[in-house]
Amino acid sequence: MKLNCIAVDDEPLALSLVSSFVEQTPFLNLSGKFGNAVDALDAIHSLEVHLVFLDIQMPDLNGMELARVLSQSNSTFHTKIVFTTAYNQFAVEGYKVDALGYLLKPFGYEEFLATAMKAKNYFELIQDNQSAPEPEVKDNFLFVKSDYKLVRIDFDTILYIESLKDYVKIHLAAPASPVVSLSSLKAIEEKLPASKFLRIHRSFVVNISKVDSISKNAVHISAMDISVGELYRDAFKELLSRWN
Structure with a gap:
């Protein structure tokens, strides 16, 4: 462009x-x-x-x-x-x-x-x-490869997803432990409903319904503070507008 x-x-x-x-x-x-x-x-x-x-x-x-x-x-x-x-x-x-x-x-x-x-x-x-049109997501879960097996993860249990170089770490609501998978964040993001999940940093996708509070350029989920990346600030402002 x-x-x-x-x-x-x-x-x-x-x-x-x-x-x-x-x-x-x-x-x-x-x-x-x-x-x-x-x-x-x-x-x-x-x-x-x-x-x-x-x-x-x-x-x-x-x-x-x-x-x-x-x-x-x-x-x-x-x-x-x-x-x-x-x-x-x-x-x-x-x-x-x-x-x-x-x-x-x-x-x-x-x-x-x-x-x-x-x-x-x-x-x-x-x-x-x-x-980009929102992909049709018929199910309320996804499967990811972890420890040589396919693990089912319900969308509602996801707090946020973190990119760790060649891996992603899917943080889940307690008492479940995080799930680590050999995948890119983009590949996981494409399987998620855009109405429920938002990418706010090159290394983080958050479950909007799990956000506890929002401060200037950061969201707070559970005990984690996640900074909003510069390229994602307009998406962050859209999130704020939903709650105002």
Whole structure:
């Protein structure tokens, strides 16, 4: 897929550099470039913008304030921020507004491309999750290979599933012990009903009905706190919306 991007910077040379980087990247499309955050916000509201390369220190509305506005928006379109700044003290604030990347000036095309690839992977994951139909699951259980035998596991007994390199560890409600199987997490996930299970990290799938509580970027199941991976935060927000 091709990502629609805008560049925002009050320094003409910096704006020109980022714009040229976008234009030479095959999977990016430059939808606009702006010298201030106010005009950029208008463009974001009128266009489908995937990615904003955003300077922070700007007059009137600064980049961090614009990012906060976008992070609080109820829009269903996922606009993500990559900060481009000469000041590294904003990294923590960038995390708070769910920025996808942080490019510290001066940066070259290699650093830019690495961040752009990260954005591409993020949006492809979102697209796959939205377009893939939920597989029909007729049974309420699955069988997995463990200790040279097939073990039946009822969906309702699963707390969460953890990836351990070439294995998965299926954590079950007490008093049952976890089941370890030589399999990928993706292969197990495909056997689960999407309405009941949610992948929130590259190494974890959780049973939604077993979630005890939710805090910022983490879910709590039994005695386990599971962090939400950056690529899965929108799925996590969907989970939150079900409970609000």
